[in-house]
Amino acid sequence: MRIMIGKSSVEAVQGDITKDYSHAIVNAANKTLLGGGGVDGAIHRAGGPEILEQCHRLNGCDTGDAKITTGGRLPAKYVIHTVGPVYHDGKHNEPELLASCHRRSLEVALSNGVRTVAFPAISCGVYGYPVPKAAAIAIKTVRTFLQKHQEIERVRFVLFDADALRVFAGELERQGNAGKE
Numbered sequence: 205m206r207i208m209i210g211k212s213s214v215e216a217v218q219g220d221i222t223k224d225y226s227h228a229i230v231n232a233a234n235k236t237l238l239g240g241g242g243v244d245g246a247i248h249r250a251g252g253p254e255i256l257e258q259c260h261r262l263n264g265c266d267t268g269d270a271k272i273t274t275g276g277r278l279p280a281k282y283v284i285h286t287v288g289p290v291y292h293d294g295k296h297n298e299p300e301l302l303a304s305c306h307r308r309s310l311e312v313a314l315s316n317g318v319r320t321v322a323f324p325a326i327s328c329g330v331y332g333y334p335v336p337k338a339a340a341i342a343i344k345t346v347r348t349f350l351q352k353h354q355e356i357e358r359v360r361f362v363l364f365d366a367d368a369l370r371v372f373a374g375e376l377e378r379q380g381n382a383g384k385e
């Protein structure tokens with residue numbers, strides 16, 4: 205599934221983000237930036253020790269913020285590490301923080317000359333964010349950013365499982381149609 209925002213595209217595919225050939229892939233990290241499970245563990249395993257070496261020099265990362273390192277041995281040139289919110293009940297600033305993750309990741313991409321970015325479903329694993337709510341926020345934030353910054357040519361959501369892909373693809377279609385009204 206793919207929608208266009210001016211000349212930029214936003215798409216959703218199923219796959220393993222560590223194999224993605226976007227210029228930068230986004231990592232759903234934690235505040236230490238020193239590794240963990242889920243997509244974070246997979247990125248460090250596939251990318252090798254150079255990523256962790258650079259993370260050690262970054263002094264962690266606040267929730268909602270993003271920092272960049274090399275992609276090491278990954279196909280991607282860079283990894284943009286962002287820290288999503290832990291989901292409680294949606295009334296603890298979770299939507300704003302999740303939006304901030306996506307916006308800050310794209311700002312960091314832009315300031316490093318990155319043209320294509322791949323996101324996983326940030327906060328939707330261990331951090332417990334309901335996928336439909338997260339998809340709506342992620343896609344809305346990316347659309348708003350691309351409307352102002354056509355320098356980013358493609359944003360791809362790489363979803364690990366078929367259920368998440370269905371939700372993200374459905375939300376892309378819904379917001380794509382709403383955008384035409």
Ligand code: AR6
Binds near residue numbers: 222242243244288326
């Ligand atoms: N490619 C794409 N998506 C993946 C992959 C992969 N290789 N592996 C998992 N996912 P999570 P969070 C999906 O738990 O909820 C870590 O320990 C997964 O199915 O990785 O933001 C960090 O260090 C889910 O949909 O991230 C933090 O402590 C999505 O990625 C904490 O987990 C996010 O799941 C962050 O939790």
